Amino acid sequence: xxxxxxxxxxxxxxxxxxxxxxxxxxxxxxxxxxxxxxxxxxxxxxxxxxxxxxxxxxxxxxxxxxxxxxxxxxxxxxxxxxxxxxxxxxxxxxxxxxxxxxxxxxxxxxxxxxxxxxxxxxxxxxxxxxxxxxxxxxxxxxxxxxxxxxxxxxxxxxxxxxxxxxxxxxxxxxxxxxxxxxxxxxxxxxxxxxxxxxxxxxxxxxxxxxxxxxxxxxxxxxxxxxxxxxxxxxxxxxxxxxxxxxxxxxxxxxxxxxxxxxxxxxxxxxxxxxxxxxxxxxxxxxxxxxxxxxxxxxxxxxxxxxxxxxxxxxxxxxxxxxxxxxxxxxxxxxxxxxxxxxxxxxxxxxxx
Amino acid sequence: xxxxxxxxxxxxxxxxxxxxxxxxxxxxxxxxxxxxxxxxxxxxxxxxxxxxxxxxxxxxxxxxxxxxxxxxxxxxxxxxxxxxxxxxxxxxxxxxxxxxxxxxxxxxxxxxxxxxxxxxxxxxxxxxxxxxxxxxxxxxxxxxxxxxxxxxxxxxxxxxxxxxxxxxxxxxxxxxxxxxxxxxxxxxxxxxxxxxxxxxxxxxxxxxxxxxxxxxxxxxxxxxxxxxxxxxxxxxxxxxxxxxxxxxxxxxxxxxxxxxxxxxxxxxxxxxxxxxxxxxxxxxxxxxxxxxxxxxxxxxxxxxxxxxxxxxxxxxxxxxxxxxxxxxxxxxxxxxxxxxxxxxxx
Numbered sequence: 012x013x014x015x016x017x018x019x020x021x022x023x024x025x026x027x028x029x030x031x032x033x034x035x036x037x038x039x040x041x042x043x044x045x046x047x048x049x050x051x052x053x054x055x056x057x058x059x060x061x062x063x064x065x066x067x068x069x070x071x072x073x074x075x076x077x078x079x080x081x082x083x084x085x086x087x088x089x090x091x092x093x094x095x096x097x098x099x100x101x102x103x104x105x106x107x108x109x110x111x112x113x114x115x116x117x118x119x120x121x122x123x124x125x126x127x128x129x130x131x132x133x134x135x136x137x138x139x140x141x142x143x144x145x146x147x148x149x150x151x152x153x154x155x156x157x158x159x160x161x162x163x164x165x166x167x168x169x170x171x172x173x174x175x176x177x178x179x180x181x182x183x184x185x186x187x188x189x190x191x192x193x194x195x196x197x198x199x200x201x202x203x204x205x206x207x208x209x210x211x212x213x214x215x216x217x218x219x220x221x222x223x224x225x226x227x228x229x230x231x232x233x234x235x236x237x238x239x240x241x242x243x244x245x246x247x248x249x250x251x252x253x254x255x256x257x258x259x260x261x262x263x264x265x266x267x268x269x270x271x272x273x274x275x276x277x278x279x280x281x282x283x284x285x286x287x288x289x290x291x292x293x294x295x296x297x298x299x300x301x302x303x304x305x306x307x308x309x310x311x312x313x314x315x316x317x318x319x320x321x322x323x324x325x326x327x328x329x330x331x332x333x334x335x336x337x338x339x340x341x342x343x344x345x346x347x348x349x350x351x352x353x354x355x356x357x358x359x360x361x362x363x
Numbered sequence: 364x365x366x367x368x369x370x371x372x373x374x375x376x377x378x379x380x381x382x383x384x385x386x387x388x389x390x391x392x393x394x395x396x397x398x399x400x401x402x403x404x405x406x407x408x409x410x411x412x413x414x415x416x417x418x419x420x421x422x423x424x425x426x427x428x429x430x431x432x433x434x435x436x437x438x439x440x441x442x443x444x445x446x447x448x449x450x451x452x453x454x455x456x457x458x459x460x461x462x463x464x465x466x467x468x469x470x471x472x473x474x475x476x477x478x479x480x481x482x483x484x485x486x487x488x489x490x491x492x493x494x495x496x497x498x499x500x501x502x503x504x505x506x507x508x509x510x511x512x513x514x515x516x517x518x519x520x521x522x523x524x525x526x527x528x529x530x531x532x533x534x535x536x537x538x539x540x541x542x543x544x545x546x547x548x549x550x551x552x553x554x555x556x557x558x559x560x561x562x563x564x565x566x567x568x569x570x571x572x573x574x575x576x577x578x579x580x581x582x583x584x585x586x587x588x589x590x591x592x593x594x595x596x597x598x599x600x601x602x603x604x605x606x607x608x609x610x611x612x613x614x615x616x617x618x619x620x621x622x623x624x625x626x627x628x629x630x631x632x633x634x635x636x637x638x639x640x641x642x643x644x645x646x647x648x649x650x651x652x653x654x655x656x657x658x659x660x661x662x663x664x665x666x667x668x669x670x671x672x673x674x675x676x677x678x679x680x681x682x683x684x685x686x687x688x689x690x691x692x693x694x695x696x697x698x699x700x701x702x703x704x705x706x707x708x709x
Contacts, residue, residue, distance in 0.1 A: 138664060138668065142671060144664055144668050145615075145621045145622070145667070148612070148615055148621065148667050149664055151611075151612065151660075152663050152664035153660065154660070155657070155659055155660030156657050156660035158653075158656055159653040159654060159655065159657035159658075159659075160653070160656075162653040163651055163653035163654050167653070275488060278484075278488075279488075288485065289482070320496060320500040321499075323492040323495045324493045324496020324500070326496075327488070327490060327491070327493035327496065328489065328493060330485055330488070330492075331475060331479075331485065334482070335480070338480035339479070
């Protein structure tokens with residue numbers, strides 16, 4: 012801001028900046044989209060604006076929010092995690108088989124699931140960083156291994172049952188507030204995971220993670236241990252996928268298909284939030300906003316009575332349009348990424 | 364050149380080793396891996412994945428990616444079967460319709476990637492979802508009918524070689540010639556290696572990428588034609604078979620660098636044959652189908668880890684400056700342990 016700026020010009024500048032933040036294709040845009048989608052939903056169905064409906068929506072969105080936070084950690088570090096969908100499926104099936112309806116087994120099995128999730132993330136991370144396998148292949152391989160191993164173990168169809176205590180997280184209420192009604196545990200857990208991730212991204216580790224995603228070589232010259240930072244991001248993603256599995260298992264129960272396609276939904280959510288594939292840009296809050304926007308769109312489709320089969324097509328159009336919009340704004344504003352091919356260290360195609 | 368041959372050579376050595384190991388395992392169980400039925404099974408499996416993987420190779424060489432190929436296959440099989448409508452005279456109409464539809468989808472992918480700056484992962488994922496939505500809404504089951512003459516494409520054999528495999532091999536040869544002998548083909552390596560350097564050298568970076576996306580969708584369309592001719596009808600559910608990820612695995616298994624610029628179709632064909640051999644061996648040995656997934660995932664990761672070692676090593680010795688005491692063309696592939704020792708982390 013220069014000395015010639017009058018207060019009025021400053022105010023209009025602030026307005027313009029706010030407008031740019033909302034329309035700029037970054038984190039703000041997704042919240043503008045979210046508000047827009049909700050406005051349409053409320054216009055169609057005014058009853059949806061009441062707290063119980065909104066909380067039910069939040070409960071349904073909670074697993075995707077948790078998954079998006081995990082995927083965000085990996086994407087911002089410049090990698091991808093395709094194994095989360097199949098990890099969610101594996102964890103739910105493992106939980107059902109080991110708990111088998113016995114209440115005392117709940118806590119030990121939860122601890123075992125956490126350990127298993129952390130181990131899967133560790134393998135993903137080490138294979139990517141130490142063995143130098145591109146993360147898309149490493150996590151794709153993990154997806155195949157988990158998919159096959161769980162079905163091999165259970166003989167094809169999931170067996171056993173979850174305990175009531177296990178299902179509380181997915182379907183129970185944490186507190187019942189006056190006027191608002193029951194606040195589901197799932198919402199509390201997702202909010203806690205989001206808050207923890209925001210705090211993490213402000214810590215030295217979070218800063219290093221973003222730096223590694225932006226330019227791993229520069230980060231490594233500055234003293235960051237790139238392999239350790241990225242491996243921890245994969246562990247975080249798998250542990251959060253485990254948490255999402257607890258929520259999904261409790262909410263929806265055990266089926267052989269649980270978790271299928273969730274990895275792409277999570278990536279869609281994160282990218283819709285303006286987080287750039289290839290790493291180094293975007294915020295946790297925007298990723299959470301992306302997850303909420305994806306769920307809100309699904310709700311809108313239901314309200315519009317669109318046939319469920321057309322939903323993927325609309326989802327596909329929206330994700331392409333959203334990313335194209337973000338790419339256009341980014342290339343217009345940032346001199347570092349010219350529209351033609353991008354800077355030498357980060358061309359658009361490198362962001363795959 | 365010699366280095367590229369080195370990687371492709373290694374893939375074929377791996378293929379021979381897997382064939383030998385599979386044959387030995389089968390023999391230990393008193394079975395023969397190379398019976399006519401098994402060989403035909405192996406080659407038939409490879410022809411379908413082969414078409415998709417050849418196109419995927421071109422896209423990956425340009426540092427792009429195509430996750431929509433499975434959906435393009437499904438759509439193409441439906442387009443072919445409905446356009447042919449069971450009449451011999453309409454076979455060419457069906458084939459032409461598939462090439463046009465698939466080509467347009469590839470063009471759309473390419474334009475979104477190049478003009479709108481959307482990265483390929485999102486573009487082709489979104490395109491796949493759009494096609495899936497269309498197929499699921501429009502068709503509730505198998506659609507159309509393929510005339511008996513066109514079904515010959517899927518079932519004719521020349522000795523033990525299925526016609527479809529011969530066609531796939533011919534397409535592979537065309538692709539190799541295209542990559543080595545045409546301007547667009549050579550530019551694909553340039554753009555995949557470094558788009559910025561290619562641009563500064565006067566290559567229009569968009570064109571090879573567009574061409575790769577169009578060709579990739581067209582080869583996926585050919586795979587869809589093969590499916591239509593095998594099933595005798597258009598099958599929408601093919602998209603759930605995971606061909607997009609399997610084709611990427613085959614390409615990477617074939618030694619093509621996932622970040623573009625290095626590799627080739629020759630290696631990809633070997634990668635496809637390795638995956639098909641594994642499937643056939645597992646079938647002959649009666650391995651649990653779920654255990655197959657576990658093994659396949661582990662093998663793909665292990666193979667790519669092995670190549671990654673070689674690539675780290677190769678980055679350390681640029682091909683323009685070969686070690687003075689060696690003749691590059693005769694240089695044997697370096698054992699992976701040596702590569703691992705030389706190419707540690709910076």
